[in-house]
Amino acid sequence: EDQVTQSPEALRLQEGESSSLNCSYTVSGLRGLFWYRQDPGKGPEFLFTLYSAGEEKEKERLKATLTKKESFLHITAPKPEDSATYLCAVDTGANSKLTFGKGITLSVRP
């Protein structure tokens, strides 16, 4: 059975304090790994798709990386507006069915 585990469950950072969010997965065959951001009371907002080990993508203060077992979302010098829940999901090729992790709630204090 495909599994996605995100850690830590919650993370509190001071503004400017860089850190990383982890998404580890156990799947039969990875076809794509997705990162989403979700603000309270809203739907998930697409951030990145990674397809193969070694791939990296960046957007502003966020950088996503992928290995054969896990993905990291690195946040450089975060700001309070980066506070949100970050979701990781994997696509194993089963008819676009994504398997999601439980998410990581990030809180950035000014």
Add this chain to the structure above:
Amino acid sequence: ETGVTQTPRHLVMGMTNKKSLKCEQHLGHNAMYWYKQSAKKPLELMFVYSLEERVENNSVPSRFSPECPNSSHLFLHLHTLQPEDSALYLCASSQDRQTGNTIYFGEGSWLTVV
């Protein structure tokens, strides 16, 4: 105008009521989805439609009934729900059901069953 629009944003219904959630996508996509998000749980896929044909029903109780009249619109009809059905219901769409396609979500409909 956002890519995927859901209405209503909030809904409170009694266990004997019948209500519907509506979703419209403006992205020209051919696949649409209903997901359920409960507190402290991962998103759960409920239904998948491809070119208006239901292609997946993920063991969802019959009190949830989806309808896809065309590739831009998706409904979720609700009847005789239980309090444990209270959750955020998310509509999503993708270009098609090909592997690796990005799925885009709407803002969600908060459902409370009393």
